[in-house]
Amino acid sequence: MDLPPANDLERTRYIELFEAALRTVPIAMAIIDRDLRYIRVNAACAAMTGIPVDAHAGRTLRDVNPLLSPELEGLMRRVIATGEPCMNHRLTRPTPHAPGGSLEIAMHITAFRDRHGNIEGICSTATDMTAWQRLQQQFFQAQKLEAAGRLSASIAHDFNNLITIIGSYCDLVLMDLPATSPHRADIEEIRGASNRAAGLARRMLGTVRSTALAATPIDIGDTVRAARELLAQHAMHADAQLSLACDEISTIVIADATQIEQILLNLVINALDAMPAGGTVTVTTTAVTLLQPLLTRTGQIPPGEYVELSVSDTGTGMDAATLDRIFEPFFTTKPRGKGTGLGLATVLGIARELRGGVDLTTAPGAGTTFRVLLPRLMGTADVPAAAASTDGATLGGSETLLVVNDEDALRAGMARLLARQGYRVLEARHGGEALRVMAEEPAIDLIVSDLHMPGIGGHELAERARELNERAPILFMSSSAQPEDEPAGLPSTAGPNDRFLGGRVEPNDLLRTVREMLAR
Numbered sequence: 001m002d003l004p005p006a007n008d009l010e011r012t013r014y015i016e017l018f019e020a021a022l023r024t025v026p027i028a029m030a031i032i033d034r035d036l037r038y039i040r041v042n043a044a045c046a047a048m049t050g051i052p053v054d055a056h057a058g059r060t061l062r063d064v065n066p067l068l069s070p071e072l073e074g075l076m077r078r079v080i081a082t083g084e085p086c087m088n089h090r091l092t093r094p095t096p097h098a099p100g101g102s103l104e105i106a107m108h109i110t111a112f113r114d115r116h117g118n119i120e121g122i123c124s125t126a127t128d129m130t131a132w133q134r135l136q137q138q139f140f141q142a143q144k145l146e147a148a149g150r151l152s153a154s155i156a157h158d159f160n161n162l163i164t165i166i167g168s169y170c171d172l173v174l175m176d177l178p179a180t181s182p183h184r185a186d187i188e189e190i191r192g193a194s195n196r197a198a199g200l201a202r203r204m205l206g207t208v209r210s211t212a213l214a215a216t217p218i219d220i221g222d223t224v225r226a227a228r229e230l231l232a233q234h235a236m237h238a239d240a241q242l243s244l245a246c247d248e249i250s251t252i253v254i255a256d257a258t259q260i261e262q263i264l265l266n267l268v269i270n271a272l273d274a275m276p277a278g279g280t281v282t283v284t285t286t287a288v289t290l291l292q293p294l295l296t297r298t299g300q301i302p303p304g305e306y307v308e309l310s311v312s313d314t315g316t317g318m319d320a321a322t323l324d325r326i327f328e329p330f331f332t333t334k335p336r337g338k339g340t341g342l343g344l345a346t347v348l349g350i351a352r353e354l355r356g357g358v359d360l361t362t363a364p365g366a367g368t369t370f371r372v373l374l375p376r377l378m379g380t381a382d383v384p385a386a387a388a389s390t391d392g393a394t395l396g397g398s399e400t401l402l403v404v405n406d407e408d409a410l411r412a413g414m415a416r417l418l419a420r421q422g423y424r425v426l427e428a429r430h431g432g433e434a435l436r437v438m439a440e441e442p443a444i445d446l447i448v449s450d451l452h453m454p455g456i457g458g459h460e461l462a463e464r465a466r467e468l469n470e471r472a473p474i475l476f477m478s479s480s481a482q483p484e485d486e487p488a489g490l491p492s493t494a495g496p497n498d499r500f501l502g503g504r505v506e507p508n509d510l511l512r513t514v515r516e517m518l519a520r
Contacts (some may be wrong), residue, residue: 036060298348
């Protein structure tokens, strides 16, 4: 560490600059002599060892951290003997004062020489990689969750197609059966089971793909009551009791039922984990008015009318350290493999997406209450009335329709339903076949097409079909509630008169939509 030839003033300034850099650099630096005794360290090194800066001088590595000295002494002596640097050596440093009790460190050890080239000692630098490694682990975890989400979405998509086929053929059979048929109850039972399975697929899609959700006015109280069976089957254990208390007053919000179910399920599971010895989970819904902004741990909730969904437990509660990190993604107090750390982060994310917020109260040994506040829909004028039941026979016509779907059973069932109403129905297995049919049949009045098909899918079909028949609108369909890449509900190639129906479509909804599009 030779100083450049200069006058005393310049030399003093050089030393001051060096000292300032040594003090402020965030990397831990230590200068050690040939006997492996500390000469100087900077503040970052002192923070890493837990020993004051001035207390290092004259101490050996063994004095400062005896647990690491066997590993590092050999490396340092080799550098001193050979002059060859040791770069990027990774080690775990037991450090009781650090979070978790240890630090993950990357070290560089280099020799320094006097002006004659003789090795006087070593300079070691150490970078704390603990936070970086934690971030890397979170990234890998996020990648795994994304892969699992894609797989779940794919399975849910195919599963939903199968359920749609079952439900569609049940509908066709029920249309033919008289009300007094002894088989009607059996078919309706199958139909009901297919509806429940469709709801399961919808929850799977809603969990992994936000674009699969369709926000509508829903009553949170009704959703909570409907979810009692879901909670009892998949969440509650024998030592825990579930109590529901839903206000009779209207608690309507703009959301998707799947979002409310996710909030409810995550909070209830969290409550159960806090009661290993059993207890009571209480779920309540009520309408609240905030006259002043509500300051919570997760932000400020502005004044207004809200629906409050609260989940309380009689469990262990949380201490201050846990409370500070409770909404962090991937933070969990559960043992490894027992939780992803995304439950409460998901709850907060949904609440914010719906323009609401989350508040909580807790204390060690006193249980926890989570309050999710969502904007309340005021007045009944904004709530769409349920579609009136319409006899399917009044929804028919004589126009020519083209049904395009790569699922044979689904396409055939849809074609049968439409043909029963008097329509002339043509079928195609994919977009390429649909274009050939259109070239031969210029009088097609409406195209009913799946969005996702091998070869020419719904997007490309929409663009190329206009060249053959610019007047025929297209009713796009998908087993997802919305096209995964088109949040607005229609592909970018759609025309002004095109429509979209997603998810499990009821027969009357399909017939009504077809009739409305043809009537334009």
